Amino acid sequence: MIELLKKEYIVIHHTGIKNSDDNSFLVWESIKKLHQIKYKDRFHWYVADYHFGISRDIRVFNGNSIEHPCFHSGDDNINFKSIAVTFFGNFDEELLDKKQFDLGVLMISDLVKRFNIKYEKILKHSEIVNTSCPGKNFPFEELKKKVVSNVNDEWKKDSLIFAEKRGWIKSEDKYDEGIDMGTFLTVLKNFYDLEIANLK
Ligand SMILES: [Zn+2]
Numbered sequence: 369m370i371e372l373l374k375k376e377y378i379v380i381h382h383t384g385i386k387n388s389d390d391n392s393f394l395v396w397e398s399i400k401k402l403h404q405i406k407y408k409d410r411f412h413w414y415v416a417d418y419h420f421g422i423s424r425d426i427r428v429f430n431g432n433s434i435e436h437p438c439f440h441s442g443d444d445n446i447n448f449k450s451i452a453v454t455f456f457g458n459f460d461e462e463l464l465d466k467k468q469f470d471l472g473v474l475m476i477s478d479l480v481k482r483f484n485i486k487y488e489k490i491l492k493h494s495e496i497v498n499t500s501c502p503g504k505n506f507p508f509e510e511l512k513k514k515v516v517s518n519v520n521d522e523w524k525k526d527s528l529i530f531a532e533k534r535g536w537i538k539s540e541d542k543y544d545e546g547i548d549m550g551t552f553l554t555v556l557k558n559f560y561d562l563e564i565a566n567l568k
Pocket residue numbers: 380381382440493499501502
């Protein structure tokens with residue numbers, strides 16, 4: 369039985385297979401087949417060395433389900449605690465398509481939010497072991513930066529909706545207007561009441 373551990377890391381890979389006009393579904397099937405040869409007889413649930421694959425034709429493919437580990441990073445300590453995301457392509461030889469990049473940002477932002485992943489724990493494969501994966505042309509820092517600002521914006525939006533519902537701000541887009549002393553004290557009192565309630 370493989371123990372379930374909290375997901376702490378997201379590790380970015382490329383498939384190493386240069387993008388072509390081949391049907392992405394068939395490419396994914398061939399990757400799955402290759403990976404299953406290694407593990408399927410021991411682990412019946414094994415689908416692929418990745419949890420998700422992001423293709424150039426803007427599709428997301430599923431590998432192992434998230435509660436199962438992928439043997440993807442070369443470091444078992446990380447394998448059991450990580451989500452493996454791969455981008456279709458070989459980014460030692462080609463450039464990442466803008467649309468594929470954008471889909472990756474969305475996908476990874478969602479995972480960061482859902483699993484509460486710390487930004488410094490979004491890694492590229494080459495930060496774990498000696499490999500060029502996800503490729504020397506892969507815009508990793510740019511991707512990470514985009515994910516961070518995306519997630520921060522979403523957290524901010526959640527807070528603004530929360531505040532608007534309680535009448536602390538006039539509206540989501542007018543949150544920069546100063547609040548009056550009465551509103552400020554109400555917020556403070558609500559917070560204080562909540563804290564006291566939690567202590568009891
Ligand atoms: Zn890799």
